């Protein structure tokens with residue numbers, strides 16, 4: 001049997017797995033990158049959110065792996081734990097018929113169990129840089145030694161990984177992996193930055209073919225998916241909760257699955273409690289929740305038990321939840337690239353979707369820079385009028401918010417945050433001092 005995937009060089013068994021997932025025709029980024037990666041090129045792949053980048057790097061790696069499944073074959077690094085788990089699920093589903101073994105190495109999970117998984121030499125390691133760096137520093141050679149011979153390294157959401165926040169952990173991960181000329185490296189993101197493009201300027205050893213760069217650009221150079229509506233609502237900052245409730249319960253949205261992005265964890269908690277008091281089926285995802293709660297919350301949202309997810313940027317990248325129809329920017333992000341990733345949680349794989357950004361008097365500059373970045377003017381959201389909001393939801397939302405704040409105070413939410421921060425700072429200090437000892 002030949003399919004469009006096998007004609008690109010993808011193994012027959014894998015094309016069959018893809019077909020079983022109703023994936024028959026490669027997307028543009030897949031058509032461009034799969035043959036080049038199979039031919040041994042390092043690769044920089046830039047394409048809009050939801051355009052199938054995971055399979056663009058997954059299919060060639062899995063093809064090569066099935067031809068010669070030696071040792072730990074590939075390492076995939078991602079900025080968030082949820083994204084690592086999602087990629088692992090996708091690889092597990094694609095490779096099920098070949099008995100694929102995958103280790104997910106992320107923070108917040110049992111480190112001893114992960115060490116045992118690494119010792120058992122899985123075929124692929126999917127990791128966040130911080131936890132993998134911890135293993136490299138603290139677990140023995142029998143645990144991490146297999147990483148010295150991996151054939152493929154993927155940096156998914158590469159621009160985020162190459163930003164300063166992951167610097168030292170990423171360096172530690174690189175320190176154990178084979179040198180750049182002894183492995184294939186692939187960088188993928190929806191927002192290619194100069195730091196990502198810089199890979200192509202590194203000298204290529206003669207033994208290696210040149211870096212393949214593929215940035216899919218649409219004719220109009222708009223940086224977001226075609227079927228994604230970008231609306232804005234201009235509102236006063238002190239009534240944002242009332243507007244949010246009105247939008248979420250509007251006739252056209254009351255059954256929609258929605259993600260509401262905020263800039264701070266405290267706001268996420270206030271909104272989750274306020275909306276819960278207003279009987280909206282809501283859950284949340286942010287970095288101050290224990291990992292078990294994060295995982296649980298995302299499962300509830302994916303399964304439809306909650307229809308609204310309140311999230312910080314920890315959920316802005318990569319998450320592939322086809323049911324999401326609406327993304328609300330309750331707060332406007334400071335970085336225009338974060339906007340691109342956030343709204344990209346909807347309108348994926350050719351589907352349509354809608355985003356609404358709440359713009360206050362303080363956000364005008366940010367909106368202008370976002371519009372410049374996406375090369376598109378946003379449209380005014382006309383379905384909510386000021387009068388209607390004030391009449392219908394202002395009173396009940398302010399009561400619900402007051403209750404939420406009182407409960408948070410009673411439960412010491414702020415205290416927990418402070419203690420967590422203190423604990424986190426102490427752990428960071430211990431880990432930094434261990435790292436600097438390790439360097440000596």
Ligand SMILES: Nc1ncnc2c1ncn2[C@@H]1O[C@H](COP(=O)(O)OP(=O)(O)OP(=O)(O)O)[C@@H](O)[C@H]1O
Pocket residue numbers: 022023024025026027030047048049050051052053054055189190317318319320322344348349
């Ligand atoms: N060739 C294809 N045909 C149909 N659907 C596809 C194809 N390739 C991938 N998909 C589906 O499209 C969705 C989005 O893919 P993926 O998550 O890889 O996007 P992405 O480009 O990595 O997005 P992001 O930039 O947000 O991380 C997934 O549900 C995936 O299964």
